[in-house]
Amino acid sequence: AIKHIPEISMDQSLANRLVGEAKFFRAFNYFNLVKIFGGVPLTVEPYESMENMYLERASVEQVYAQIESDLRDAVNALPAATFYNNGNRITKYAAAMVLTSVYMQQGKYADAASAVKTVIDSPHALATNNDLALGSAYNKIRTTDGLDESIYSYEYNATISNGGWWPTYAFNSAATAIFGTYSIFERTYGPTNQFLNVYAANDLRIQPNQFFHWKYTNPENGKEWTAQGNLANCWYYYDEEAILHTSRGTKDWNFYRLAEILLDAAESIAQSQGVTAEAAGYLAQVKARANMEGKTVDAIAKDLQKLGKQAFIEACWTERLRELPLEFKMWDMCIRTKKFPNISETTPGQVTYVDLVGAKNASGFTFTQSDLLWPISTNEIQRNPNLEQNEGYSRQ
Numbered sequence: 001a002i003k004h005i006p007e008i009s010m011d012q013s014l015a016n017r018l019v020g021e022a023k024f025f026r027a028f029n030y031f032n033l034v035k036i037f038g039g040v041p042l043t044v045e046p047y048e049s050m051e052n053m054y055l056e057r058a059s060v061e062q063v064y065a066q067i068e069s070d071l072r073d074a075v076n077a078l079p080a081a082t083f084y085n086n087g088n089r090i091t092k093y094a095a096a097m098v099l100t101s102v103y104m105q106q107g108k109y110a111d112a113a114s115a116v117k118t119v120i121d122s123p124h125a126l127a128t129n130n131d132l133a134l135g136s137a138y139n140k141i142r143t144t145d146g147l148d149e150s151i152y153s154y155e156y157n158a159t160i161s162n163g164g165w166w167p168t169y170a171f172n173s174a175a176t177a178i179f180g181t182y183s184i185f186e187r188t189y190g191p192t193n194q195f196l197n198v199y200a201a202n203d204l205r206i207q208p209n210q211f212f213h214w215k216y217t218n219p220e221n222g223k224e225w226t227a228q229g230n231l232a233n234c235w236y237y238y239d240e241e242a243i244l245h246t247s248r249g250t251k252d253w254n255f256y257r258l259a260e261i262l263l264d265a266a267e268s269i270a271q272s273q274g275v276t277a278e279a280a281g282y283l284a285q286v287k288a289r290a291n292m293e294g295k296t297v298d299a300i301a302k303d304l305q306k307l308g309k310q311a312f313i314e315a316c317w318t319e320r321l322r323e324l325p326l327e328f329k330m331w332d333m334c335i336r337t338k339k340f341p342n343i344s345e346t347t348p349g350q351v352t353y354v355d356l357v358g359a360k361n362a363s364g365f366t367f368t369q370s371d372l373l374w375p376i377s378t379n380e381i382q383r384n385p386n387l388e389q390n391e392g393y394s395r396q
Contacts, residue, residue: 083153172185263286265279
């Protein structure tokens, strides 16, 4: 697409958009690869012959340079619209969101603080609480497609591409006894009780039926389910129509939403400029939505401005754990910061940070330097002998 669309006689604005979308996806995929494996073979030309197929690994810096270039082009080429108002196609704001993440992941915080403004100034908006129960913002995010908070989502549809097993991750295996739709349930991504101590008692997100739940009554047959061992199960994945009737999940999956960009904005400004009123305001917006005591954004921001730079940055990290616990953002943060959260077993809301290498996780595993990257697959190495294995792993 990137090579040949410019050769086609067609509307120039459409051509620019299609090339921008292609560059977005090339960058998005390379971003995931470089985070997981480090430097990877880098090609920007389509394979149209059998020549030069077995490339050596490019450096991490080379891969990131290409990602940044593609995303800057995409930001300039794509429509200034929200994702759902653009027919679920990639937008300027989705590209700017990923570009912000790319800068953050490299520690380029001044660049991130600049890129993030594109999304901050967009029509996207946080979902709001109608109440602190099933009308909360978090239940809207769980149940509703098309929210202005969504910056980039994967679309699920009952007949074309349904959500597979995602709805079943809301319960443990005992739930098969109260539903007749799925043959297997499992809390695949359920948290430990210690992790839940990341939340203070007045945080809406730790209340039942927000992100997590412990009890459920099937409204159609009255059968009751209770979490085994009092372990939290993932209400965030609960899709009522799929669970009760169709076994076909239709809730779109948010890759990026505005709450994350607010946290990116707060941290990148603090990292590059210090604790400003602007940075505090962005973090306060995320915290205020979860506050059950009616504290305003301004009041929370005023308190945040009293923090020192490192304390504020760590507050951003902790809020990321609280806001995005079931969206697979935590390991990226650990890799980026080289820190691991030490969540208090006794004091809810208390989190400190230790060096990632040498830290011990909840299963008692101690992280080593080689754990920061995955190994290159041995069948890829057999196919391409120019590939070098990552440190700490065997080529065979």
